Amino acid sequence: MRIRPRRLRYGETLRKMVRETRMDVSSLIYPIFVKEGTGIMEEIPTMPGQYRYSVDTMGKKLEELLRVGVSAVMFFGIPGYKDEIGSGAYAEDGIIQKALAQAKKEYPELYRITDVCMCEYTSHGHCGVLCGQDVDNDETLKLLAKTALSHVQAGADMVAPSDMMDGRVAAIRGLLDEKGYGTIPIMSYAVKYASAFYGPFRDAAGSAPAFGDRKGYQMDYHNSREGIKEAILDVQEGADIIMVKPAMAYLDMVAKIKDTVNVPVAAYSVSGEYAMIKAGAKLGYIDEEKVICETAASAFRAGCGIYLTYFAEEVARFMQEGKIG
Ligand code: PBG
Numbered sequence: 287m288r289i290r291p292r293r294l295r296y297g298e299t300l301r302k303m304v305r306e307t308r309m310d311v312s313s314l315i316y317p318i319f320v321k322e323g324t325g326i327m328e329e330i331p332t333m334p335g336q337y338r339y340s341v342d343t344m345g346k347k348l349e350e351l352l353r354v355g356v357s358a359v360m361f362f363g364i365p366g367y368k369d370e371i372g373s374g375a376y377a378e379d380g381i382i383q384k385a386l387a388q389a390k391k392e393y394p395e396l397y398r399i400t401d402v403c404m405c406e407y408t409s410h411g412h413c414g415v416l417c418g419q420d421v422d423n424d425e426t427l428k429l430l431a432k433t434a435l436s437h438v439q440a441g442a443d444m445v446a447p448s449d450m451m452d453g454r455v456a457a458i459r460g461l462l463d464e465k466g467y468g469t470i471p472i473m474s475y476a477v478k479y480a481s482a483f484y485g486p487f488r489d490a491a492g493s494a495p496a497f498g499d500r501k502g503y504q505m506d507y508h509n510s511r512e513g514i515k516e517a518i519l520d521v522q523e524g525a526d527i528i529m530v531k532p533a534m535a536y537l538d539m540v541a542k543i544k545d546t547v548n549v550p551v552a553a554y555s556v557s558g559e560y561a562m563i564k565a566g567a568k569l570g571y572i573d574e575e576k577v578i579c580e581t582a583a584s585a586f587r588a589g590c591g592i593y594l595t596y597f598a599e600e601v602a603r604f605m606q607e608g609k610i611g
Contacts, residue, residue, distance in 0.1 A: 307587045309611045311355040315399065315552075316598035318359050319490055320344055320385040322366035332486035333557055334564050336596055338364060341381075341388050348393050354602040358397040360446060360594060361385055364491055365407055371415050372407035376433040380407075383440035390441035399473065400437040402430055402447040402458070411495040413449040413503060421503060423451045430454050431461040438467050446529070448475040450503040455523035473552060473592075474525035477513040477539050480504035483532045483558030490557065510539065517543050525549065527592065532556040534581060537588035544589030552592035553585040560596040575600075579610040 294304050319330070319338045326340035339347060348359065363381040365374035374380050382400055389396055404426065405413045414426030426449065434445040445462075447454045455474050462470055480501045488494040505512055517528045528547055530539045531554040544551045563581070567574030582601045585593050595601060605611040 307583055309583065309586050309593075309605060311602045311605055312357070313586070313591060313593050314356050314598045314601060315358040315360050315592060315594040316351055316356055317362060317401075317554075317594055317596060318344060318347060319362050319364060320381055321364035322381045330486070330490040332489045332561055333596065334568070336490070336560070338490065341385050344385065344389070345392055348389065348396060351599055351602075352393065352396065354599055354606065356598045356602050357395060358399060359389075360399045360401055361389075361442075362401050362491055363406055368407055368409040370409055372404035372429065375402075375404050375407040376429065376436045378436065378440075380436070383436060386437065386441035397443050398441060399444040399446055400434075400442045402434045402437065402445050402454075403449045404429065404433070405449075405493040405495070406491045410497065411493055412498075413500065414451055419498065421451070423453070423503075426451050427453055427457040431457040434458040434472075435461050435465055435467070438462060438470050442470070444471045444473055446473040446475060448478065448531075450475070450478050450500075450505075453523070455520045455525045459524035471526035472524060473527035473529055474520040475531055475554070476516045476520040476525060476528045477530040477536070477543060478504055479507045479532065479536065481507065481532050481535075481556070481558070483535065483556045485558055486561045487557035507535075510542065513539050514542060514546050517547050521547050521549055527552055529554055529592075529594075530590070532559060533585050533590075533593075534559050537584060540585065540588040540590050550591045551589060552594060553588070553590035554594040555581065555585065555596070557596070563597075575604065575609070579604050583610055 321338040323340045324342050327343045328338045330336045361382055365381050403413050405411055412421050414421040527550045529552040530536055533553040533555040540553050563577050566572040578597050578600055
């Protein structure tokens with residue numbers, strides 16, 4: 287036989303030599319939940335192994351991450367109070383602002399990214415301010431920009447808007463530039479679907495909408511060309527990195543976005559993906575370690591260069607051990 291594909295599969299050395307997808311720990315971002323209060327380290331029931339930390343306890347996890355080489359973290363805040371206008375999101379002494387200041391002081395080597403959204407801070411749980419039953423897009427833009435600015439002033443190295451309002455990247459870029467933060471990059475959750483895979487996150491952050499759903503701003507999962515439209519728009523508005531979210535059920539979009547825009551592409555393996563792997567492993571239905579490796583590799587194979595995952599520490603360790611990478 288002249289062409290024999292199996293020839294390149296004999297032995298680990300050769301298999302690694304011809305490997306098409308190579309991953310590196312520097313591509314990983316860990317999402318962390320920081321909650322108002324002290325001495326808190328609460329396990330999230332729907333995300334076993336993941337915790338809500340207070341500012342004084344989060345260092346434990348940050349140190350573990352840094353030890354295995356994960357140096358980028360995405361901060362999510364769980365505030366002490368919520369109101370109609372999500373004022374905790376842009377408060378000078380808000381939870382994220384305090385976490386950033388502390389992280390910058392204690393772990394200057396850590397790269398600090400923040401999720402910019404209102405849903406954890408609004409009493410109604412929507413990703414912006416309301417006008418009747420609808421999120422008021424253009425009013426929300428002002429608050430998102432204000433939130434992003436306050437994150438940067440508190441020590442964020444990068445901001446990541448996840449709200450899906452139209453024009454938010456331009457609004458954030460405009461205000462950051464005006465205030466002298468022209469070099470702070472924006473990673474836009476541009477291709478973000480209305481997904482049931484966010485369920486455990488909403489439990490973790492207490493951010494489920496009090497009425498209705500997010501379909502008026504997040505994308506319909508039947509659509510693909512619309513995702514390309516969102517990505518192109520955000521690049522035109524000044525996004526430096528484009529994210530696809532969720533990851534696992536949307537790898538076609540990762541591949542398409544990679545071919546469409548010429549900025550780095552990130553994929554976010556969300557809470558529901560984490561929860562499914564944990565649950566399946568607990569029941570003994572799947573091998574947790576192998577599934578984590580395969581899932582991570584599939585996102586990179588699809589074309590992302592940046593991978594956000596609650597398994598960041600595990601993936602880093604598996605890379606060190608030569609199980610993937
Ligand atoms: C905020 C936000 C959400 C997630 C990231 N940022 C929830 C949502 O849109 O409802 C989900 C992350 C996850 O599920 O891991 N808007």
